[in-house]
Amino acid sequence: MTSTPLPLGSGSPPEVIEQCLASATEHFMNAASEAFALIDQDGRVVRANIAYRRLTGPAGGAHDASILSYVDPDKREAVRETLRALNDKSPGRTTQFRFRIGNEVRLIDAEMSWMGPSGLISFVGRDVTRQDVLERERQETATARDAVEQVGDIGHWRAGRDFKLQCSPGASRILGLDPAAPPLVLTDLVEMIAPEEREAVVQAARDAFEKRKPVKQTFSLRRADGTTRMIRVAGAPSIDARGQVEAMHGVVVDKSESHVALQAALNADSTVRRFVQSAPMSICMCDNDLRVMMASASWIAEHGLTESDVLGRNIYEIQSWIPEKWRAMHRRVLRGEAMSHESDAYDSPRGDQRWLKWSAAPWFNGDGQIGGIIAVHEDVTAIVKAQHEVESSKERMSFGMAITQMMIWELDFEMRETYIEGDWKHFFPQRPSFDSLTGGDSWIHQSDREMLANKWRAHLAGGAPYTAEYRVTFADNREIWHAASIRILKTVKGSPARAFAVIQDITARKHIELKAMEAEQRALVAAAAKSDFLSNMSHEIRTPLNGVLAVSEVLLRTQLDERQGEMVRLISTSGKTLLRVMDDLVEFSRLEGDDISFDVRPFELEEAVRNTCEAARTRAEAKGLRFDTFISASCDGVFRADPVRIGQVLGNLLNNAVKFTDQGHIGVSATVEELAESKTQLRLSVTDTGVGFAPELAERIFERFEQADISTSRRYGGLGLGLSIVKRLVELMSGKVSASSKEGEGSTFEVTIPISRDRIAALGALTTVAVEDFDAETSIENLRLLVAEDNPMNRRVVELLLAQSGLHITFAENGKEAVEKFSTQKFDLVLMDLQMPIMGGLAAMRAIRAWETEKGRVPTPMLAVSANATDDHVQEAKEAGADDHVAKPIVRETLFEAIARYARRTAQTSTADDTDFDLDEFDIAV
Structure with a gap:
């Protein structure tokens, strides 16, 4: 074994090292809290620390003083034998003995250990006198409490909010309960009470729990063994931190003996005697010599005597333990003073402390002279203890409340x-x-x-x-x-x-909440700023893009050689790609901010799915892909859902399929499935033979800005928002979307969306009329069209798109000019840009509708045109008077179809008298 070297130089003399070791040992011994001494086998002290000298006195630590001189004589020889028995084979002993130090006796726990060749023994002693006294007091208290319950016919009980009654052995004995049985429920105890007394007891219990009133009730109780006892209970509530009653604590006393005495007293001759003997409390009436003249049954029973044992005897003979303070009270009462005390503490003959509530007064004989004392008392020990417990509980509660x-x-x-x-x-x-x-x-x-x-x-x-x-x-x-x-x-x-x-x-919590609200407000402002930025950016990009796409579309209809056609198509394709990126950004921003609404209305599902597929078929076949469509017969008929959002979901999935498939085919299937409880759902499936992705990416690809890998973005472009938009839209429609794939072999996407069949069958005929095809080249000829557009390029775009249409076009450069021209000229249709200087498009449409109403004119169809085609903007335009909305960039076919649709309505309004149905009631999305 090695030891840590002391901080001494390598050349320190042995005597210096020994001096340092001795000093360190002395310091360690004196710092110890236990009494420590080195003794020989005869008990003589060789060295002792401060704690040992403090225990035995200075002389006990002197050299050659024997530890055996302090050991209790009865144990001295045993300790001596223990010391002599210690050796290398038996190096340690633990024992307990008493030290006699002067007139004081201390109980010591001692550990004695053999120190080896030195022949010395280490003694470590701990003074456990206080612990021993406390343990004996605890045992005595428990014994006294049990004795009180045995002798005094009293018990303790507790009832919590679960109404289960927990009883001490004394309470169980009084109530006739098995102490080993589960706690009795209060309702079961009520059944044991005499029927005529139950209501009063139940009301007292209710008042205790609801109004925090103390309980004091006496009633007749029939025990399980068939015997009937007169029971008195008293208790008080304990309150929890919320101010509610947590439980009731109290005592139960067997008053059967008092009850028997009361019945006997009722037959006595003397009215006063009957009154005293039948009183429900302890009453004693004495003469001037304090001899008992009469006493209540309760008073007699308290002393375990009979009436014959107490009558005529001095109360000090009966109760020799009566303390001096009460004897002094007796003397004062005999002098004519009435006295009382609410809770007077005293030491009972059994040695425990108890409390009495008492009152004493002189009584007077027929001559008006003091004849003696009449005293009434009640043992309120249980109540006082309960009050002390309540006060302790209140202190604990106050401490808890201060912390919280x-x-x-x-x-x-x-x-x-x-x-x-x-x-x-x-x-x-x-x-x-x-x-x-x-x-x-x-x-x-x-x-x-x-x-x-x-x-x-x-x-x-x-x-x-x-x-x-x-x-x-x-x-x-x-x-x-x-x-x-x-x-x-x-x-x-x-x-x-x-x-x-x-x-x-909750001040701290509120400060945190306020900071969180401020942070949320800042986030909302930032989100609104982002939304406004994207909206403005969308408008700024769409406006010039409108010119790019429109001009390229017109150019493609002119005589171009192959190289020129390829370049124009490249311009058109790039512009459409940019448009899709812009649309994805705006749509994603709206979805992220929950700034999106759904227009659930009747529509023909088969046609909606087919139209979306046909739009994708053109792009797929242009890449040399086979495009297969299966629309189940279950899709026939009119359904209720949002056709635009369903088309948007299917369109995004098809766009992805076309984008990531270079060879093979793309397949689409649509089926309406019948579910339980007459519910239905639409199942859409899109399959391709494209690049696919690893199965473990099936969940991640639906996250925003995610693609299978970085090479996908480099090769195919895009922001990775299409599928995240699909997932969010489907979830908002209470549907589900899933994907499966094998890398290099293709992918399958499945969507299920709740959908319901429309119950108005006639709507199918109306819808057929509303979506009738029109001849765009002939049905709009000679119509007078007012176009309000402030941007010269956009005016030129409209002019080019509508060239050779036969329309008579009049341009206005702002809303104010449009209103003036409309009110002075006749037009069949108005094309109104929404963002213009001087007077915007919304204000202009409101002014035109107001002018028509004032003049009693039939409303002229108006188409709102803007680069911002969100639901809110479209709805705002319709509220201002627009019949429909055309989004920028303007597509020639879309514009022609919208003009033709409303041109037909204008013709029907001016030439037909049949008003069986009015197309104004239907919102036809462009």
């Missing part, structure tokens, strides 16, 4: 008093009074007063208990937040009796 920053107040409406638990100074600038708590006060923050008053009045009127959060203002302008839970208890007549409130300081 809580307080409780209680109002007594009858006495108009306020009771407070906790540190009110932390919560209020002044002590709350009955008036301030019921009528409000200036310290309540002005913004919260009306709210608190309304909640208080609503609860008083019969509403449920409530919780309120409000602010309290201090004189130094400091504010703290309260969270108060308040409950009002009412009398049987419905008037308020008591009110309770548990209040907690």
Whole structure:
């Protein structure tokens, strides 16, 4: 074994090293809290520390002083033998013995260990005298308590909010219960009470739990063994941190002996004797010599005697233990003084402390002279202990409330008093009074007063208990937040009796909430700024893109050689790609901010799916891909859902399929499935033979800005938003989307969306009329078209798109000019840009509709045109008077179809008298 070297130089002399070791050893011994000494086998002390000398006195630690001289003589020889038995083979012993130090005896736990060749023994002693005294006192207390229950026909009980009765052995004996049985439920105990007394007992229990009233009840109880006993119970509630009754604690006393005495007294001749003997409390009537003249049965029973044993005897003979303070009281009463005490402590003959409630007064004979003493008393030990327990509970509760920053107040409406638990100074600038708590006060923050008053009045009127959060203002302008839970208890007549409130300081939490709200507000502002930026950017990009796409479309219709056609198609394809990227960004932003709505309406599902597929077929076949479509017969008919969003979901999936498939085929299937409870769902499936992806990426590809890998973005482009938009839209429609794939072999995407069949079968015919095909080249010829557009390029785009259409076009450069031209000329259709200087498109449409109403004109169809085609903007345009909306960039076929549709409506309005149905009632999406 090695030891840590001392901080000495390598050349230190041995005597220096030995001196250092001795000094360190001495320091260690004196620092120890236990008594420590080195002794030989005869018990003589070689060295002792300070704690040992403190235990034995200075002389005990002197050289050659023997430890055996302090050991109790009865143990001295045994200790001597123990010391001599210690050696290398038996190196340690633990024992306990008493030290006699002067007149004092101390109990010592001792450890003695053999120190090896030195022949010395280490002695470590611990003084356990105090622990020994406390343990004996505890055992004596428990024994006394059990003895009290055995001798005094008394027991202890506890009833919690679960109404289970927990009984001490004494209580179990009095009630005739098996102590080993499970706790008795109070309802079972009620069944043991005499029927005529049950209601009073139940009401007392209810008042205890609901109104925190003490319990004092005497009743007849039939025990399980068939015997009937007269029982008296007393108890008090204990309150939890919320101000509610947690449990009732109390005592139960067998009053059967008193009851028997009472019955006997009723047959006595003397009215006074009958009164005293039949009294339900302990009464004793003595003469001037303190001889017992008469006593109640309770008083006699307390002493375990009979009436013949006590009559005529001096009370000091019967109760020799009566303390001097009561003897002095007797003398004062005999001099004519009446005295009483609510809870007077005394040491009973059994050695325990008890409490009496007593009153004593002189009685007078026929001559008006003092004839003696009449005294009444009641043992209130259990009640006092219960009160002490309640006070201890209150102290614990106060400590808990201080830690958790809580307080409780209680109002007594009858006495108009306020009771407070906790540190009110932390919560209020002044002590709350009955008036301030019921009528409000200036310290309540002005913004919260009306709210608190309304909640208080609503609860008083019969509403449920409530919780309120409000602010309290201090004189130094400091504010703290309260969270108060308040409950009002009412009398049987419905008037308020008591009110309770548990209040907690939530200032720190509120500060956190306010910071969170500020952060949320900043986030909302940032989101709104982002949304506005994307909207403006969309408009700024779409406006020039409108010219690019429109001009390229017109160019493709001219005579171009192969190289020129390829370049124009490249321009058109690039522009459309940019448009899709812009659309994805705007749509994603709206979805992310929940700024999206759904238009659930009747529509023909088969046609909606087919139209979406046909749009993708053209692009697929242009890449040399086979495009297969299967639309089940279950899709026939009219359904209710949002056709635009369903088309958007299917369109995005098809766009992805076309984009990532270079050879092979693309397949689409649509089926309506019947579910339980007459519910239906649409199942869409898109399959391709494209690049695919690894199966473990099936979930990740639906996340925003995600693609299978970085090479996908480099090769195919895009932002990775298409599938995240699909997933969000499907989830908002309460549907599900899933994907499966093998890398290099293709992918399959499946979507299920709840959908319902429309029950108005006639709607199918109306829809057929509404979507009838039109001859765009002939049906709009000679129509007069007013185009309001401030951008010269866009005006030129419209002019090029509508060239050779036969339309008579009039341009206005702002809304004000459009209104002026409309009111002075006749037009069959208006194309209104929404963002213009001087007067915007919305204001212009409202002005035109107002002018038509004023003049009694039939409304002229108006098409709103803007680069922002969100649901909100489209709805805003329709509310301003637009019949439909055309999004920029303008597609020639879309524009022609919209003009033709409303041109037909104009023709029908001016030439036909048949008004069986009105197409104005249907919103046809372009």
